Amino acid sequence: MEKKSSLVWIDRGIVAVLVLMGIMMLLPFMWLFSMSFRPAAEAYRMPPSFLPPTLDLANYQAVLDSSVPFLRIYWNSLVVAVLSTIGQLITCTLAAFAYARLRFPGRDGLFFVMLFGLMFPAQVTILPIYLGYAQVGLLNNPLGLVLMGLTSSFGIFMLRQFMRSQPKELEEAALMDGAGYWKIFWRISLPQLKPALSALAIITFTGAWNAYFQPRALIESQDAMTLPLAMDLLRGYLGQGNISIVMAAMSMAILPVVLLFLVAQKMVIQGVTFSGIRG
Amino acid sequence: MARHYRSDLYKAQARAGYLFVLPSFLLYAVFVLAPVVVTIILSFAYYDISFGFFWVGLENYQRFFSEPRALTIFGNTLRFAFLAVTFNVAVGLILALALNRAMPAPLLYFFRLAFFLPVIIAAAFVSVVWSYFYSFDFGVINYYLSTLGLPRIPWLSSSQFAMTSIIIMDVWKNTGFFMIILIAALQGVPRPILDAARMDGASPWRTFSRITLPYISPVLFFCVVFASIGALQVFESIVILTGGGPGDATRSLSIYLVDEAFSGFELGYAASVSVIMMVLILIITIIQLVGSRRLVTH
């Protein structure tokens, strides 16, 4: 009995430590959010404060009033993130189905080559893409960002792992009944993939939403920019921008990601978990 | 007859396979493979818009390896990768073990949000905050240290601490990802075996090292490989905090690469640094794959 109650106390201790850690993990976001409601002169005041003093939206208004077309840029980010997500869901599921379920010559070789993609940082591929886009008129165009984000090695890898962990019997039975591969894919495999797909969706969405390096290389017109580039313009040349206004813009940029996560979290967590298990 | 049927089936399957793989592979070839090939070619050349294109053989590679800074930069990259991978996975594992228990739903939501949010929010959106936390004279952390009567720590301005500070932020940013993967792996460990061990009076440590660890080792291994690939390419975490300084104390290969590509306008040289980086990642991944054959219990 005594041993058990001491275990409970240890348990509570662990949970308490975790709560404390969780709050610390959130502190940077809390400071950012609180700064978006303060004047710039208070930015680096000591002691720091992590809660908004008022709910005065002046800094948010200032973002919208600036010469940076923030709403337009917000829309661009949404378009790029949504279309990239849809694209990846399609291309990655198709490929993952083939790599996990179908037999054809060169399959493992192709898959291996595809995996290589994880190893190439964006800095390596951007210049040739720029030159290619210049030829076909995709510079300064959010669709150019969509196009280069339509597939990913990570997505294919993750979905393939997930599919391989699912039982095959249903599919084999359907094949015996003379169903085509497309039908098997669409009617049987896809419905089972739901949690993995929502995980991939959130990873792709946030990846496109947060991307900085590629958009910066491919976009110069403020009307075609995405949110991380708008932050640069608001921070200003030589940092002459107003830090509170930047924080307000950042808070607005973070908001959809937080919402998306809150809505989809259960599915996401279920899905992410499968990317790693069972080879 | 049966054989004929089977080979037809096989052909149909192969055709379907290629069709399914086609869209992604085409995109991959255009946006990854082709650029990488261009980069490899460029690494043997000197190129400038108005001065032209010349083959220079191995000159770019020679320049990197005769650069006195190369060793430091290589060392930094490996040191960062080793520490960041270790801590990201270890902290992720500890959190996973701690969280792998029954708890009230609101608490569970809170933990998910707190530990996973940094993973999905761009470093660019939190860079200002972290620089402010770490600032020597005006930073949040040092403010609290000095109110406690402790000495201020030069988080970013001393080579002794700068790398540590970067790793702390990197773990904050990425460990949640590994935590979630590992929680799932822990839930896959069969309950009856764990219960039996407890009945036999095995200590928690022994249960963990003899039962849990072998069970989750393939997943753990995946985490290590995945984290290594990311860590060897580290860019953002360093740029937003120290930009590679003080001096060269935290400069990684990818930062050096961008410095050279965009400041020296030396595309050929930058390309050779990228090739070196790709080869390094490849070698380390292969070593890990081979090593895992021996270590991981299947």
Next chain:
Amino acid sequence: MLRRTLLTLLAGASIAAVVTAPALAQSDETGSLRLMTFGGDAQLKATQDAVARFNEKYPNVTVEVGIDSVSGGWGDFVSRVLQQYNAGQQYDVYHTAVETLQSFAARDMFLPLDDFIAANDTFADFDQRLFELTEYKGSTYFIPSTWNNIMVNYNRALFEEAGIEFPSREWTWEEFADIAQQLTVRDAGGNVTQFGYEVPSFFFGLMPWFFSNGTSPITEDWTASNMTDPKVKETLEYLYDLIHEYKVSPVPGQEGIENQFFAGQIAMISRGHWIVQNAISSELDMDVAVQPARESHNTVIGFGAYGISSKTASPELAEALVLELLSPETQQAEGELGGAVPGRRSAAETEGFLAFPPSAALYYETLPDTQAVPSPANFQEVDQIVMRYFTAMMTGEISIDDGIAQADQELTRSFQRIARITQ
């Protein structure tokens, strides 16, 4: 003195010329132009307004604007422009900065503008010093727009609190160190709560300390390292002492220093006109003073400039756009929006420009004492090498002697490489 009177006269004359010129009739010319500019919100606004005015005169010409925030530095900007030329995507008109001029001019990427400048007497309003600085091998490829020099910006309230007189036009390094110490405040525990000064941690801001000691990290003709000059060492030691001996400055390389200045936690800071707007919005009682002297009060100047691509299809339209981008209206708006000092003298003499800081006239008065920021074709490497060793020396990571020797070696190698290309 004579020179200044002459310039003022010239300026007056050119304003008169602008005012009396008949209103421009609308042109029915059609076409399209692409304009690449740099900066953030403020610069974008000024550019958009100028383009709108241009479109009043040329309603059938569409102008596409691109902007780079220069958050990756000027080298990154040059790479971007080189890439645009590479891909045949160059713009017709570029707004760029002095740092980049040699890199561009050496590659014949821009049209010489000597005839254009000579044909438009409106440019007489611009200080000739600025034109001198844009020359490359005897030709002018760029027309200066706005400029910045580094001044000591100081918080007047903190001077009054400490009972110190405002800085004089003659102050020296010694007086400066003394004043900075009086302005540094510590709490009971010895922690600094208010710093006297901030030793700048960016190349441009650092230069006045070298220039006012009659030296520079690279030679005057920008072709070799000058790190081993004893005066360079003397300058570095002085700055090191400000941080570690007198403890009047925070360690270089920290984020948000300007906000500390606006919040009254730093009394003096070396910056350009770009901080004026934030000082106003923070209601800071700020003024500007000249660079303290060892040998002279010399400070650094950098400026923006417009150039026309040598590949443009419509040079006349591009010239017309440049005229509008440099018109008195645009210049006046830029001066009053803050960010830089207008290149037109008349635009820096308006009430709006002179309203704040109180000694705003000092910007133009110190113009003759300015030296251009060192901008060789390998400027980005020079910047990175100098700053990398500078922060290492100032944080005590490396001794000043070792830092100088190693920086000298690296600079020498970089200049050797660039010499292969430019000759």
